[in-house]
């Protein structure tokens with residue numbers, strides 16, 4: 001028989017872990033029992049606002065009940081905000097907690113993204129699943145009621161969680177970005193600016209706090225060098241004494257004119273999209289047809305294909 005003393009110790013340990021034994025009702029018997037509230041620290045954040053809309057949307061899809069956005073402080077609520085404002089301790093980028101306390105469920109993120117990820121964790125607690133980016137591969141269960149008790153805490157093991165998106169169908173790209181947010185990605189890798197030049201793509205990424213980068217075999221692609229195939233063959237790889245024929249898109253990165261052009265385009269891109277964290281200048285993909293010009297041979301390691309001319313950086 002469990003002694004009273006042991007039982008008392010267990011109860012104290014349970015409470016010390018910050019867990020509430022009382023469930024907070026969100027929807028009960030087809031009626032909303034609480035509102036969604038954004039705390040002061042999260043009010044100016046488009047990511048936290050988006051998190052609130054996502055919570056409202058999926059709660060409604062599960063129960064058919066629309067939760068109201070709280071206009072006043074106090075009262076039963078799912079409260080969204082940044083951890084710093086609440087003084088909570090976190091030890092990882094994008095960490096979050098979901099805690100039931102009194103009549104409130106507090107979702108706190110170390111970052112704005114953490115708040116959004118906390119919302120998705122709560123939706124997963126209620127049975128939502130986002131296996132793939134197509135609707136048929138996602139699960140949003142029908143429920144008569146929603147409640148939450150206890151505590152969820154999570155911190156990512158990896159500071160950068162990136163996906164390379166190679167897809168030119170804008171609708172599908174939108175669904176992939178949506179799926180990335182739900183699966184806690186924080187970077188997206190694109191092969192050029194084609195996607196990012198679209199406001200719909202930029203907005204979808206901004207709402208989820210996903211950082212854009214351009215990378216992977218992007219030297220010619222990003223900077224549009226192929227536009228000059230006909231008019232300026234001198235910018236392209238020289239093979240057997242002829243430029244721009246064998247692999248007509250492959251730039252010669254040591255040609256001064258090509259190097260200047262690339263440098264100018266990088267600077268233009270940084271000015272246009274200062275939020276871009278990485279702009280890669282790796283050589284184009286494919287084997288053979290590498291530039292044999294004197295400049296490229298000079299920077300070519302023995303037995304290897306020529307790399308991109310690092311001298312481009314001094315021209316920026």
Ligand SMILES: [Zn+2]
Nearest residue numbers: 252291293296
């Ligand atoms: Zn060359």
